[in-house]
Amino acid sequence: MLEHERIFKRECRKQTNVSWASLKQLQAGNTEQHDMKLKCYLKCFMVKSGIINENSNLDVEKVLRYLPYSIQESSRKILHQCKSIQSENTCDKAFQIAICYFKEQPDVLKSVSFI
Numbered sequence: 001m002l003e004h005e006r007i008f009k010r011e012c013r014k015q016t017n018v019s020w021a022s023l024k025q026l027q028a029g030n031t032e033q034h035d036m037k038l039k040c041y042l043k044c045f046m047v048k049s050g051i052i053n054e055n056s057n058l059d060v061e062k063v064l065r066y067l068p069y070s071i072q073e074s075s076r077k078i079l080h081q082c083k084s085i086q087s088e089n090t091c092d093k094a095f096q097i098a099i100c101y102f103k104e105q106p107d108v109l110k111s112v113s114f115i
Contacts, residue, residue, distance in 0.1 A: 005049070012044035027109055031099045036091060043094035056093035058083035071105060078104040 012018075018041040022033060046052040050062050060079045064072045082100035087093035102109055 008045055008048040012041050012048065015044055016041040029102075029106060029109055031102055039089075039095035040091040042098050043091045046094050046098070052094055052097070054090070056087075056090040056097065058097055067108065071108065075101070075105060075108075 016037045018035070018037040022035045022038040023041070025033060026038060043052070043056060046056075047054060049066070050059065051066070052058050058079065060076065060083060063079055064075060067075055078101055082097050082104075085093060085096045085100060087096060
């Protein structure tokens with residue numbers, strides 16, 4: 001993990017006050033959470049990483065750079081489907097985009113650390 005990613009994670013945990021339990025549940029595959037702190041943490045991390053903008057619009061090419069090469073091509077189609085998700089709340093939208101992707105590529109939860 002790169003140093004700037006560690007900084008992003010620390011800043012986002014502090015900014016959102018998300019619990020470690022919520023983060024660990026998500027990493028374990030529990031995508032049925034409704035914790036707004038977790039949703040805003042994901043948005044914060046994704047914005048700082050350049051994956052989404054402040055309105056939670058997804059940059060597919062940026063996401064692909066973070067993923068292992070072996071799943072980039074299959075991920076491209078999934079990400080294009082997930083980026084069409086709409087929500088009034090930008091934290092919820094970021095969360096729904098992430099969950100949409102995780103449901104199709106559950107192994108990414110083990111290979112990409114966001115906690």
